[in-house]
Amino acid sequence: MRRNPAPGDDNRGKGWTRLRSRFLGDRRGSTAMEFAMLALPFALLVFAILESCISFAGQEVMANVTDDIARQLRTGQLRPADVAGSKLQNMICAKLEIIVAKNCPGLLVDLREYPTFADAATASFKIVNGDIVLTQGTNSTSFGVSPGLAESRNMLRVFYKWPVMTDFMAKSMANLKDGNTLHFASVTWQNEPFDN
Template sequence: MRAIVSMARGLARRFRHNRKGSAAVEFAMVAPFFFALLFAIIEVGLFFFAGQVLETAVQDASRLILTRQAQDSKMKQDDFRREVCNRGKALFNCDGVYVDVQNYGSDFTQVSLAPPIDKNKNFVDNMKYDIGGPGDIIVVRVFYKWPLFVTGWGFNPSNLADGNRLLMATAAFRNEP
């Protein structure tokens, strides 16, 4: 029995003094946290970039309504959605783009910009399409459910119940006469 205890102490002493492989063990302990942080940073950067691309696409496509090109060509909601998608198709699946164009007449105080998310964090698809006439105040809002991937490690920027992030872009303007 003493021989076994003595042999175990000798092995433990040699193990304690041997530093080979300690860097690998330390990296294995830190790596999951490092990669979780790295992927979270990448994901946040991607959805901010996608939000900016969506914002730019909405501003560009809204000029069609502002300058009355959409009214003159009798552009429908799907046509306008396609115009937005063509300006951001590298990042967005056009089937997931929702377009809401509302006419508020001539009074800016009537404008309502509540997000289409109910109390249970579900997206409410009540999109309208009214491009108005000369001098009307128009608010164009475009929504896209951006998929998130790093939400399982304690980082969750989602604002929808299905784990996605609802990206929103808005343009408000008065139609040209």
């Protein structure tokens, strides 16, 4: 049985069609819509570039500081008494504070003398459960500061747990606990024949 349309049913269908065609045909907000669709990926890309650049700059500053301290040790400007205890770490931190947080949280320093360069070549480190573990051959060692005298072979290793600020970058950059990534610098040398 066929129903007779109520007066106004026909107009309601036409009104909806007109409203839909007006909405789809109106291009006044298209720029705002395109911007909204592209703003988030663009912002993520900009933050990723900034995070990578700042991290790279921090790594370069740390490498330069490590080279500078090693040169002073190699030439005898710095003696074992000058770097004993936490003095070496404080010296490195003072130069790093231009780009890292005050008091250098996450800075670790290892300086030691080796009988030969071959022995120094066996010194390594690994990351175990998000922590840095120093190794000498197959044995684990602890961080320490024990530089040699004139004509000794030494290695300075500097580690910094760099915080990754951008959450979405932390998944790809972080290799340590608490969303940090490792910055590392190392210098191996033989001291000059200065007076002990």
